[in-house]
Amino acid sequence: MKLLERARAEIVALQPYSSARMEAGTGAIMLNANESPWPSVGAASALNRYPDPQPAALRAALARLYSVVPANVLVGRGSDEAIDLLVRAFCRAGSDAVVTAPPTFGMYAVAARIQGATVIEAPRGDGFVLDGQAILAAVTDTTKLVFVCTPNNPTGDVVPLAVLAHLAGALRDRAVLVVDEAYIEFGDDTQSAISLLSRHDNIAVLRTLSKAHALAAARVGALIAAAPVVALLRRIQAPYPLPAPSIAAALAALEPAALADTDARIARIRGERDRLARSLLALPGVIAVFASAANFLCVRFADAPGAYRALATAGIVVRDVGGYPGLSGCLRITVGAAKENAALLGALGACEAAA
Numbered sequence: 001m002k003l004l005e006r007a008r009a010e011i012v013a014l015q016p017y018s019s020a021r022m023e024a025g026t027g028a029i030m031l032n033a034n035e036s037p038w039p040s041v042g043a044a045s046a047l048n049r050y051p052d053p054q055p056a057a058l059r060a061a062l063a064r065l066y067s068v069v070p071a072n073v074l075v076g077r078g079s080d081e082a083i084d085l086l087v088r089a090f091c092r093a094g095s096d097a098v099v100t101a102p103p104t105f106g107m108y109a110v111a112a113r114i115q116g117a118t119v120i121e122a123p124r125g126d127g128f129v130l131d132g133q134a135i136l137a138a139v140t141d142t143t144k145l146v147f148v149c150t151p152n153n154p155t156g157d158v159v160p161l162a163v164l165a166h167l168a169g170a171l172r173d174r175a176v177l178v179v180d181e182a183y184i185e186f187g188d189d190t191q192s193a194i195s196l197l198s199r200h201d202n203i204a205v206l207r208t209l210s211k212a213h214a215l216a217a218a219r220v221g222a223l224i225a226a227a228p229v230v231a232l233l234r235r236i237q238a239p240y241p242l243p244a245p246s247i248a249a250a251l252a253a254l255e256p257a258a259l260a261d262t263d264a265r266i267a268r269i270r271g272e273r274d275r276l277a278r279s280l281l282a283l284p285g286v287i288a289v290f291a292s293a294a295n296f297l298c299v300r301f302a303d304a305p306g307a308y309r310a311l312a313t314a315g316i317v318v319r320d321v322g323g324y325p326g327l328s329g330c331l332r333i334t335v336g337a338a339k340e341n342a343a344l345l346g347a348l349g350a351c352e353a354a355a
């Protein structure tokens, strides 16, 4: 695979750490990993044995969920870990670069800077529409990764699949197009870039169980990519990335009954999102509510600090995204349960009445 020539040569050549669990998985008497033979009495379940580094059942369940084969799945500590692994595997400190299109998720730039890679920012078009041409114009010989978030955090807009296919084609053998789909489940039949993987082996899709699947505290995410890319990242991943209770929680969340409940929660959030958007827009202090295919709304206020303070006084915490390029006066509001959204609208309405 030609793309791997763009990875750091020392990572491709690295003799990876081989953990006890990888060398020998099961036996009647396990004396190879210096574990305790007894569980802690304080643990809810027995945790004295190291977990499987890439649990086959979880990989298989995620592969089914995302319509790929297990070799295309890297499971890890949230999609945050996948972002870090991609940057570390591909970017040489001091010489390589990543391209991002702000306003977008801040972790891409942070992970790149921690690695010592340059962050090149491509401008967006009117209404924050992702500009494929601007992204390609920002790509140089040393660009290894291009990050696209769809639906985008914090604006909520979706990048059409045709734009992603065009980008992937133009970046073939040169850079990985990383498509972060953390919120895709909340969209209107939004098609996943996973469907492009068979034609474009330089796409890596990030999915997470943190949002729609309601498992943020479990820290389970997946990277979906060509098998050689998955194998490359495995070389630098921590020996035991997933705690056993998180593996169990993820497997339970992927059972048919839990998936049906997830679908019902998604439908509820979508309904609440559209109701909340209309109600916010009716408030005189609200200038704009960005169309969102995610579980949050980006809202521009006439007086964002005043709105933030009124909400804080009512015990309601939202995210101030006014510091992002182009988003001055904006707050990002997560769509909550009906009662929570009503409380938010009440607090904003009361603050305007007082003004």
Ligand SMILES: *Cc1c(COP(=O)(O)O)cnc(C)c1O
Pocket (backbone or CB within 6 Å): 077, 078, 079, 080, 081, 105, 149, 153, 180, 182, 207, 208, 209, 210, 211, 216, 219, 220, 221
């Ligand atoms: C929340 C979020 C994630 C998910 O991160 P996890 O580490 O899987 O919890 C990824 N990308 C974006 C853009 C997000 O907003």
